Amino acid sequence: MLPWVMTFNATSLDGRITGFDADVNLYYQLASEMNADAVLMGSKTVLNGFNAKSGQLSEESQEDFQPRGMNNEEKRPLLVVPDSRGKIRIWSEVRRMPYIKDIIVLCSRSTPKEYFDFLDERFIPYMIVGYEQVDLETALDELNLQFGVKRVRVDSGGVLNGVLFQTGLVDEVHTLIHPSLVGTGRDSIYYTGLESPADNIRLKLVNVDKLEGGLVYLTYHVIKDL
Ligand SMILES: NC(=O)c1ccc[n+]([C@@H]2O[C@H](COP(=O)([O-])OP(=O)(O)OC[C@H]3O[C@@H](n4cnc5c(N)ncnc54)[C@H](OP(=O)(O)O)[C@@H]3O)[C@@H](O)[C@H]2O)c1
Secondary structure: OOOEEEEEEEEEOOOEOOOOOOOHHHHHHHHHOOOOOEEEEOHHHHHHHOOOOOOOEOOOOHHHHOOOOOOOOOOOOEEEEEOOOOOOEOHHHHHOOOOOOEEEEEEOOOOOHHHHHHHHHOOOOEEEOOOOOOOHHHHHHHHHHHHOOOEEEEEOOHHHHHHHHHOOOOOEEEEEEEOOOOOOOOOEOOOOOOOOHHHOOOEEEEEEEEOHHHOEEEEEEEOOOO
Protein backbone atom coordinates (compact mmCIF):
# COMPACT_ATOMS: atom_id res chain seq x y z
CA MET A 1 0.00 0.00 0.00
CA LEU A 2 1.26 3.48 -0.82
CA PRO A 3 1.61 5.95 2.05
CA TRP A 4 -0.19 9.32 2.10
CA VAL A 5 2.30 11.79 0.61
CA MET A 6 2.36 15.48 1.62
CA THR A 7 4.59 18.15 0.09
CA PHE A 8 5.38 21.14 2.30
CA ASN A 9 7.15 24.25 1.11
CA ALA A 10 7.85 27.70 2.43
CA THR A 11 7.30 30.14 -0.42
CA SER A 12 7.34 33.82 -1.20
CA LEU A 13 4.10 35.37 -2.43
CA ASP A 14 5.39 34.92 -6.00
CA GLY A 15 5.87 31.17 -5.44
CA ARG A 16 9.66 31.03 -5.07
CA ILE A 17 11.23 28.58 -2.60
CA THR A 18 14.60 30.31 -2.27
CA GLY A 19 15.81 33.92 -2.24
CA PHE A 20 13.81 35.14 0.79
CA ASP A 21 14.06 34.80 4.58
CA ALA A 22 11.88 31.79 5.36
CA ASP A 23 10.57 31.48 8.93
CA VAL A 24 12.41 28.20 9.53
CA ASN A 25 11.23 27.76 13.14
CA LEU A 26 7.59 28.11 12.13
CA TYR A 27 8.12 25.83 9.10
CA TYR A 28 9.52 23.03 11.28
CA GLN A 29 6.89 23.55 13.99
CA LEU A 30 4.11 23.14 11.39
CA ALA A 31 6.02 20.24 9.80
CA SER A 32 6.13 18.40 13.14
CA GLU A 33 2.34 18.71 13.38
CA MET A 34 1.91 16.79 10.11
CA ASN A 35 2.52 13.48 11.94
CA ALA A 36 4.73 11.97 9.26
CA ASP A 37 6.33 8.56 9.76
CA ALA A 38 8.98 9.47 7.19
CA VAL A 39 10.48 12.63 5.71
CA LEU A 40 11.47 12.29 2.05
CA MET A 41 14.27 14.78 1.41
CA GLY A 42 16.06 15.45 -1.87
CA SER A 43 19.83 14.91 -1.96
CA LYS A 44 20.50 18.53 -2.92
CA THR A 45 18.28 19.72 -0.08
CA VAL A 46 20.34 17.60 2.37
CA LEU A 47 23.64 18.96 1.04
CA ASN A 48 22.35 22.57 1.08
CA GLY A 49 20.97 22.13 4.61
CA PHE A 50 24.38 20.99 5.89
CA ASN A 51 26.31 23.45 3.76
CA ALA A 52 28.20 20.49 2.25
CA LYS A 53 29.37 19.62 -1.24
CA SER A 54 28.81 16.40 -3.17
CA GLY A 55 31.32 13.77 -1.94
CA GLN A 56 32.39 15.81 1.09
CA LEU A 57 33.03 13.68 4.18
CA SER A 58 32.17 14.83 7.72
CA GLU A 59 34.19 14.11 10.84
CA GLU A 60 33.54 10.54 11.97
CA SER A 61 34.08 8.59 15.20
CA GLN A 62 34.26 4.86 16.09
CA GLU A 63 30.55 5.02 16.92
CA ASP A 64 29.70 5.81 13.28
CA PHE A 65 31.05 2.37 12.27
CA GLN A 66 28.91 0.41 14.76
CA PRO A 67 25.58 -1.27 13.97
CA ARG A 68 22.44 0.20 15.55
CA GLY A 69 18.96 -1.18 15.86
CA MET A 70 15.85 0.51 14.53
CA ASN A 71 12.69 0.54 16.62
CA ASN A 72 9.59 0.68 14.39
CA GLU A 73 7.46 1.68 17.40
CA GLU A 74 9.43 4.88 17.91
CA LYS A 75 7.48 8.07 17.09
CA ARG A 76 10.27 10.08 15.42
CA PRO A 77 10.19 9.93 11.59
CA LEU A 78 12.66 8.17 9.33
CA LEU A 79 14.71 10.37 7.02
CA VAL A 80 14.55 8.92 3.50
CA VAL A 81 16.83 10.35 0.79
CA PRO A 82 17.12 9.39 -2.89
CA ASP A 83 20.84 9.47 -3.68
CA SER A 84 21.37 7.23 -6.70
CA ARG A 85 24.70 8.89 -7.57
CA GLY A 86 26.22 8.50 -4.11
CA LYS A 87 26.68 12.23 -3.56
CA ILE A 88 26.07 12.36 0.20
CA ARG A 89 28.93 11.27 2.48
CA ILE A 90 28.02 13.35 5.55
CA TRP A 91 25.61 10.72 6.91
CA SER A 92 27.25 10.58 10.35
CA GLU A 93 26.44 14.28 10.78
CA VAL A 94 22.93 13.91 9.31
CA ARG A 95 22.26 10.92 11.58
CA ARG A 96 22.89 13.03 14.67
CA MET A 97 19.83 15.22 13.96
CA PRO A 98 17.61 14.77 17.04
CA TYR A 99 14.29 14.78 15.21
CA ILE A 100 14.86 11.60 13.12
CA LYS A 101 15.02 7.99 14.30
CA ASP A 102 17.24 6.81 11.43
CA ILE A 103 18.13 7.24 7.77
CA ILE A 104 17.25 5.20 4.70
CA VAL A 105 19.17 5.98 1.52
CA LEU A 106 17.36 5.21 -1.72
CA CYS A 107 19.72 3.89 -4.40
CA SER A 108 19.26 2.36 -7.83
CA ARG A 109 21.03 -0.32 -9.86
CA SER A 110 23.23 2.38 -11.39
CA THR A 111 24.55 3.53 -8.01
CA PRO A 112 28.34 3.00 -7.89
CA LYS A 113 29.33 -0.21 -6.03
CA GLU A 114 31.84 1.81 -4.04
CA TYR A 115 28.91 3.78 -2.52
CA PHE A 116 27.25 0.59 -1.25
CA ASP A 117 30.57 -0.31 0.43
CA PHE A 118 30.66 3.15 1.99
CA LEU A 119 27.13 2.71 3.39
CA ASP A 120 27.76 -0.89 4.53
CA GLU A 121 30.88 0.10 6.47
CA ARG A 122 28.78 2.60 8.44
CA PHE A 123 25.71 0.36 8.82
CA ILE A 124 23.57 2.95 7.01
CA PRO A 125 20.38 1.27 5.75
CA TYR A 126 19.61 1.56 2.03
CA MET A 127 17.17 0.22 -0.55
CA ILE A 128 17.94 -0.53 -4.19
CA VAL A 129 14.87 0.49 -6.20
CA GLY A 130 14.89 1.33 -9.92
CA TYR A 131 17.50 1.16 -12.68
CA GLU A 132 18.82 4.65 -13.45
CA GLN A 133 17.01 6.96 -11.03
CA VAL A 134 15.23 5.76 -7.91
CA ASP A 135 11.79 4.25 -8.56
CA LEU A 136 9.88 6.37 -6.06
CA GLU A 137 6.60 4.45 -6.22
CA THR A 138 8.34 1.15 -5.37
CA ALA A 139 10.34 2.90 -2.65
CA LEU A 140 7.16 4.30 -1.03
CA ASP A 141 5.48 0.92 -1.24
CA GLU A 142 8.49 -0.78 0.39
CA LEU A 143 8.66 1.85 3.14
CA ASN A 144 5.07 1.00 4.00
CA LEU A 145 5.68 -2.74 3.82
CA GLN A 146 9.00 -2.91 5.68
CA PHE A 147 8.70 -0.04 8.17
CA GLY A 148 4.94 0.60 8.45
CA VAL A 149 5.26 4.10 6.96
CA LYS A 150 1.75 5.51 6.44
CA ARG A 151 2.40 9.25 6.11
CA VAL A 152 5.30 10.88 4.27
CA ARG A 153 6.24 14.53 4.35
CA VAL A 154 8.32 15.68 1.39
CA ASP A 155 11.03 18.24 2.24
CA SER A 156 12.35 19.10 -1.15
CA GLY A 157 12.57 21.58 -3.98
CA GLY A 158 10.90 21.65 -7.39
CA VAL A 159 12.79 18.68 -8.90
CA LEU A 160 11.78 15.93 -6.46
CA ASN A 161 8.33 17.51 -5.93
CA GLY A 162 7.95 17.63 -9.72
CA VAL A 163 8.75 13.92 -10.17
CA LEU A 164 6.32 13.01 -7.38
CA PHE A 165 3.52 15.15 -8.84
CA GLN A 166 4.10 13.83 -12.35
CA THR A 167 3.91 10.22 -11.21
CA GLY A 168 0.67 10.87 -9.29
CA LEU A 169 2.20 10.08 -5.90
CA VAL A 170 1.28 13.30 -4.06
CA ASP A 171 -1.94 13.41 -2.03
CA GLU A 172 -1.69 16.67 -0.12
CA VAL A 173 0.04 20.02 -0.70
CA HIS A 174 1.00 22.37 2.14
CA THR A 175 2.31 25.85 1.42
CA LEU A 176 3.46 28.46 3.92
CA ILE A 177 3.35 31.79 2.08
CA HIS A 178 5.68 34.55 3.24
CA PRO A 179 4.95 38.21 2.67
CA SER A 180 7.78 38.86 0.21
CA LEU A 181 8.28 39.02 -3.54
CA VAL A 182 11.55 37.53 -4.83
CA GLY A 183 11.12 38.54 -8.43
CA THR A 184 13.09 35.83 -10.27
CA GLY A 185 11.72 33.01 -12.41
CA ARG A 186 13.68 30.20 -10.75
CA ASP A 187 12.99 27.69 -7.97
CA SER A 188 9.30 26.98 -8.13
CA ILE A 189 7.84 24.36 -5.76
CA TYR A 190 6.86 22.29 -8.77
CA TYR A 191 9.08 21.88 -11.80
CA THR A 192 8.33 19.60 -14.76
CA GLY A 193 9.09 21.68 -17.82
CA LEU A 194 5.52 21.00 -19.04
CA GLU A 195 3.59 24.09 -20.06
CA SER A 196 0.15 22.96 -21.22
CA PRO A 197 -2.75 23.90 -18.88
CA ALA A 198 -3.94 20.31 -19.37
CA ASP A 199 -0.89 19.18 -17.37
CA ASN A 200 -1.79 21.33 -14.37
CA ILE A 201 -2.20 19.53 -11.05
CA ARG A 202 -5.82 20.11 -9.89
CA LEU A 203 -6.25 20.92 -6.20
CA LYS A 204 -9.03 21.25 -3.64
CA LEU A 205 -8.47 23.79 -0.87
CA VAL A 206 -9.01 22.15 2.54
CA ASN A 207 -7.60 24.71 4.98
CA VAL A 208 -6.45 28.34 5.27
CA ASP A 209 -4.66 29.73 8.33
CA LYS A 210 -3.76 33.39 8.68
CA LEU A 211 -0.66 33.47 10.90
CA GLU A 212 1.29 36.15 12.74
CA GLY A 213 3.78 38.22 10.77
CA GLY A 214 1.67 38.26 7.60
CA LEU A 215 2.17 34.55 6.79
CA VAL A 216 -0.57 32.42 5.23
CA TYR A 217 -0.64 28.61 5.59
CA LEU A 218 -2.62 26.73 2.91
CA THR A 219 -3.49 23.02 2.68
CA TYR A 220 -4.84 21.39 -0.48
CA HIS A 221 -5.81 17.87 -1.49
CA VAL A 222 -4.72 16.70 -4.94
CA ILE A 223 -7.70 15.82 -7.16
CA LYS A 224 -6.70 12.53 -8.77
CA ASP A 225 -9.93 11.32 -10.41
CA LEU A 226 -11.29 13.31 -13.36
N1 LIG B 1 11.45 26.57 0.59
C1 LIG B 1 11.28 25.27 0.84
O1 LIG B 1 10.26 24.87 1.38
C2 LIG B 1 12.35 24.31 0.47
C3 LIG B 1 12.27 23.00 0.95
C4 LIG B 1 13.26 22.09 0.56
C5 LIG B 1 14.29 22.50 -0.30
N2 LIG B 1 14.34 23.79 -0.72
C6 LIG B 1 15.39 24.23 -1.65
O2 LIG B 1 15.21 23.51 -2.87
C7 LIG B 1 16.47 23.40 -3.54
C8 LIG B 1 16.72 21.95 -3.92
O3 LIG B 1 15.65 21.50 -4.64
P1 LIG B 1 15.80 20.49 -5.87
O4 LIG B 1 14.44 20.05 -6.20
O5 LIG B 1 16.66 21.13 -6.91
O6 LIG B 1 16.70 19.33 -5.28
P2 LIG B 1 16.28 18.17 -4.30
O7 LIG B 1 15.28 18.60 -3.33
O8 LIG B 1 17.48 17.56 -3.77
O9 LIG B 1 15.61 17.11 -5.31
C9 LIG B 1 16.35 16.35 -6.15
C10 LIG B 1 16.15 14.90 -5.68
O10 LIG B 1 15.26 14.29 -6.58
C11 LIG B 1 15.80 13.05 -7.00
N3 LIG B 1 15.38 12.85 -8.40
C12 LIG B 1 15.57 13.69 -9.44
N4 LIG B 1 15.01 13.17 -10.56
C13 LIG B 1 14.46 11.99 -10.20
C14 LIG B 1 13.75 10.99 -10.91
N5 LIG B 1 13.48 11.10 -12.21
N6 LIG B 1 13.32 9.91 -10.24
C15 LIG B 1 13.57 9.78 -8.92
N7 LIG B 1 14.23 10.70 -8.18
C16 LIG B 1 14.68 11.80 -8.82
C17 LIG B 1 17.30 13.20 -6.87
O11 LIG B 1 17.84 11.93 -6.68
P3 LIG B 1 19.33 11.56 -7.20
O12 LIG B 1 20.27 12.23 -6.27
O13 LIG B 1 19.30 10.08 -7.10
O14 LIG B 1 19.41 12.07 -8.62
C18 LIG B 1 17.41 14.07 -5.62
O15 LIG B 1 17.39 13.31 -4.43
C19 LIG B 1 17.52 23.86 -2.57
O16 LIG B 1 17.87 25.19 -2.92
C20 LIG B 1 16.79 23.85 -1.22
O17 LIG B 1 17.33 24.75 -0.32
C21 LIG B 1 13.40 24.69 -0.36
